[in-house]
Amino acid sequence: MIKNFIYLDHAAATPVDRRVFDVMLPYFSGLFYNPSSPYFPAVQVRRDYDNAKKTLANLIGGKQDEIIITAGATESINLVFNSVSGHVVVSNIEHHAVLNCAKKCPHTIVLVDGRGIIQVEVIAAAITPKTQLISVALANNELGTIQPVRDIAEIVKKERMDRLKNGNKMPIYLHVDASQGVGQLNVNVARLGADLLTLNSGKIYGPKQVGLLWAASFVKLNPQIIGGGQERGIRSGTENVAGVIGFAKALELAVDHQSFEQKRLATLRDYMQNNLIKAFPEAVISGSQKNRLAGHLHISFPGIDGERLLFILEDRGVLVATGSACAANKGTKSHVLEAISISDEIANGSIRITLGCLSNEKNTRQACKIIISELKKEYERLRK
Amino acid sequence: MIKNFIYLDHAAATPVDRRVFDVMLPYFSGLFYNPSSPYFPAVQVRRDYDNAKKTLANLIGGKQDEIIITAGATESINLVFNSVSGHVVVSNIEHHAVLNCAKKCPHTIVLVDGRGIIQVEVIAAAITPKTQLISVALANNELGTIQPVRDIAEIVKKERMDRLKNGNKMPIYLHVDASQGVGQLNVNVARLGADLLTLNSGKIYGPKQVGLLWAASFVKLNPQIIGGGQERGIRSGTENVAGVIGFAKALELAVDHQSFEQKRLATLRDYMQNNLIKAFPEAVISGSQKNRLAGHLHISFPGIDGERLLFILEDRGVLVATGSACAANKGTKSHVLEAISISDEIANGSIRITLGCLSNEKNTRQACKIIISELKKEYERLRK
Numbered sequence: 001m002i003k004n005f006i007y008l009d010h011a012a013a014t015p016v017d018r019r020v021f022d023v024m025l026p027y028f029s030g031l032f033y034n035p036s037s038p039y040f041p042a043v044q045v046r047r048d049y050d051n052a053k054k055t056l057a058n059l060i061g062g063k064q065d066e067i068i069i070t071a072g073a074t075e076s077i078n079l080v081f082n083s084v085s086g087h088v089v090v091s092n093i094e095h096h097a098v099l100n101c102a103k104k105c106p107h108t109i110v111l112v113d114g115r116g117i118i119q120v121e122v123i124a125a126a127i128t129p130k131t132q133l134i135s136v137a138l139a140n141n142e143l144g145t146i147q148p149v150r151d152i153a154e155i156v157k158k159e160r161m162d163r164l165k166n167g168n169k170m171p172i173y174l175h176v177d178a179s180q181g182v183g184q185l186n187v188n189v190a191r192l193g194a195d196l197l198t199l200n201s202g203k204i205y206g207p208k209q210v211g212l213l214w215a216a217s218f219v220k221l222n223p224q225i226i227g228g229g230q231e232r233g234i235r236s237g238t239e240n241v242a243g244v245i246g247f248a249k250a251l252e253l254a255v256d257h258q259s260f261e262q263k264r265l266a267t268l269r270d271y272m273q274n275n276l277i278k279a280f281p282e283a284v285i286s287g288s289q290k291n292r293l294a295g296h297l298h299i300s301f302p303g304i305d306g307e308r309l310l311f312i313l314e315d316r317g318v319l320v321a322t323g324s325a326c327a328a329n330k331g332t333k334s335h336v337l338e339a340i341s342i343s344d345e346i347a348n349g350s351i352r353i354t355l356g357c358l359s360n361e362k363n364t365r366q367a368c369k370i371i372i373s374e375l376k377k378e379y380e381r382l383r384k
Numbered sequence: 385m386i387k388n389f390i391y392l393d394h395a396a397a398t399p400v401d402r403r404v405f406d407v408m409l410p411y412f413s414g415l416f417y418n419p420s421s422p423y424f425p426a427v428q429v430r431r432d433y434d435n436a437k438k439t440l441a442n443l444i445g446g447k448q449d450e451i452i453i454t455a456g457a458t459e460s461i462n463l464v465f466n467s468v469s470g471h472v473v474v475s476n477i478e479h480h481a482v483l484n485c486a487k488k489c490p491h492t493i494v495l496v497d498g499r500g501i502i503q504v505e506v507i508a509a510a511i512t513p514k515t516q517l518i519s520v521a522l523a524n525n526e527l528g529t530i531q532p533v534r535d536i537a538e539i540v541k542k543e544r545m546d547r548l549k550n551g552n553k554m555p556i557y558l559h560v561d562a563s564q565g566v567g568q569l570n571v572n573v574a575r576l577g578a579d580l581l582t583l584n585s586g587k588i589y590g591p592k593q594v595g596l597l598w599a600a601s602f603v604k605l606n607p608q609i610i611g612g613g614q615e616r617g618i619r620s621g622t623e624n625v626a627g628v629i630g631f632a633k634a635l636e637l638a639v640d641h642q643s644f645e646q647k648r649l650a651t652l653r654d655y656m657q658n659n660l661i662k663a664f665p666e667a668v669i670s671g672s673q674k675n676r677l678a679g680h681l682h683i684s685f686p687g688i689d690g691e692r693l694l695f696i697l698e699d700r701g702v703l704v705a706t707g708s709a710c711a712a713n714k715g716t717k718s719h720v721l722e723a724i725s726i727s728d729e730i731a732n733g734s735i736r737i738t739l740g741c742l743s744n745e746k747n748t749r750q751a752c753k754i755i756i757s758e759l760k761k762e763y764e765r766l767r768k
Contacts, residue, residue, distance in 0.1 A: 038694060209624035
């Protein structure tokens with residue numbers, strides 16, 4: 001039933017790594033106890049849970065009690081915006097979760113440049129004395145474009161100092177959604193200069209519906225889901241022990257293999273890109289080619305129907321995306337492609353290829369060959 | 385390292401059933417696709433996800449599009465209260481999630497009787513023309529007391545009819561938290577007369593951090609977590625496919641085995657209760673003995689320190705609870721025991737025994753013997 005697909009859509013979902021699954025396994029059956037129960041086997045589960053949180057914290061350079069476990073990046077993002085009442089600044093290529101949350105606050109949506117890069121000076125200009133939050137994704141999920149987060153952090157720090165001098169008591173925070181690219185980029189919070197950081201387990205070969213929000217100790221979070229008082233009262237509900245143990249292992253593997261994987265994927269992606277461009281010199285690469293996730297390739301073939309191409313490729317066993325998976329099956333033009341002002345023709349002819357763990361030299365070459373041959377047939381068909 | 389414990393705390397947490405785990409398994413690796421992706425393998429995952437939701441809906445007598453998947457009962461409860469702006473009525477033995485949510489609205493907290501039963505006429509008296517929500521647990525997690533939900537539903541229906549006649553446009557809903565007891569009681573929404581129903585997978589041998597809110601189609605829910613628009617826009621975030629597939633299987637098993645399991649557990653529980661009462665005639669059973677979950681026994685031994693007893697029993701390999709697991713390790717008197725006005729002495733000497741899937745005749749007999757022998761030693765020690 002299930003063909004041996006070549007999966008080129010790692011930004012949409014990732015399989016759970018075998019090593020991740022293995023560490024989760026005991027918590028489904030033998031170690032199923034409620035971590036809030038007082039007897040020893042439950043205390044042991046609590047300890048394992050806390051250790052996993054400690055691991056997560058260490059891996060991003062934070063402290064265990066600065067981590068709130070959530071059901072994924074979307075919940076983390078909602079928790080951030082639920083905790084601010086002031087003005088917020090976001091870019092026009094953020095994830096729908098960020099854009100929809102921002103629209104519920106006084107907000108400014110800044111425009112990215114043609115490569116999908118947020119301009120630091122545009123952010124600076126958008127900050128008012130009432131700005132409480134700036135929220136940016138470390139890397140865009142459609143284009144793979146990496147944002148100048150450290151430079152934005154400098155702006156935020158400068159604003160904070162100015163407010164201290166001027167007696168403006170409104171706090172200002174930088175939230176970084178690092179859901180995309182955590183396996184390929186350094187996500188140390190001090191290095192990024194973030195005050196809040198969102199991570200998603202389901203994007204890094206961990207279980208789905210697990211995520212975290214890291215918040216520096218000076219950030220005041222408003223509880224979003226209240227009840228038994230778990231996660232320091234910020235996020236109630238019986239803890240997802242198996243999920244968090246798996247998430248910690250997944251992040252550990254991602255960080256461990258980051259620089260190796262980054263090089264490996266960039267090589268495969270460059271092979272793919274160069275061959276596609278060679279075969280179709282009219283093809284357009286969108287997003288920054290310099291500041292881009294290693295496994296990411298957003299490419300458009302003018303005149304081609306990207307969605308049709310996707311299904312043709314699927315039929316040949318190659319799975320790619322058009323735009324982001326969230327918006328992909330809703331038939332509307334991606335807001336990210338709108339934001340970088342590419343023409344409808346280019347937008348319609350675009351596919352997103354994201355390489356990852358399941359990619360290797362052999363299947364990348366093979367996929368490349370299939371894409372080229374199918375595109376040739378499509379262009380042939382169109383010429384008739 | 386892990387002893388062969390006799391687990392008598394099924395109300396706090398349950399292991400994932402092997403059959404549940406087996407159906408979840410493929411969705412961690414082979415079928416890991418994002419259900420929003422457009423290619424066939426992802427569409428197949430979407431179909432499996434939707435079918436699991438359909439199964440969940442069918443099992444409670446609802447429709448698939450009336451089900452919102454959440455990260456558990458606490459989130460479901462928050463979603464209910466987040467959707468109302470009017471007056472709410474809850475009892476004083478509800479879960480902290482309900483009590484804490486209710487306190488954020490105009491609210492009336494009605495008192496239960498000495499058996500922990502909600503009095504229908506007290507609910508009726510608490511309803512004002514501005515009441516929008518009545519929220520009760522089908523069965524209390526500490527006492528196991530089953531509430532007269534159908535009678536409360538009658539009151540709500542009558543009030544709804546009266547409002548229709550009087551031109552009062554405020555809607556009124558009955559929310560039933562059926563997290564406890566779904567494996568032992570009928571949870572058909574029409575039978576219960578509920579307008580909203582919360583279920584929790586982690587209490588019925590399903591995976592943790594999965595739950596649902598069923599809402600009748602005329603109930604308007606306010607999105608609590610916004611983003612990519614999943615779950616009809618009410619609850620965004622990439623779907624927990626493995627979790628929901630597992631939850632559906634767990635509910636199927638719970639409903640299938642309900643009447644058998646109810647009888648089996650009642651027999652074991654009665655054996656336990658009768659033997660403990662025979663050995664310690666001064667022991668006090670709290671909660672209703674008539675309307676009680678089959679596997680539930682809340683028993684107090686005057687003069688005994690329940691927490692000390694718990695650790696002594698743990699040392700002998702028997703795991704019981706004092707009060708509910710949520711509050712158990714916080715050193716405060718349970719609000720449920722406060723509500724039924726039992727003395728401090730009785731409260732302090734209480735343990736909660738909840739039988740379930742892991743219970744059988746042999747280990748129940750053995751546990752009973754151990755509890756009796758340890759209690760005798762404790763009373764001996766106290767007499768000296």
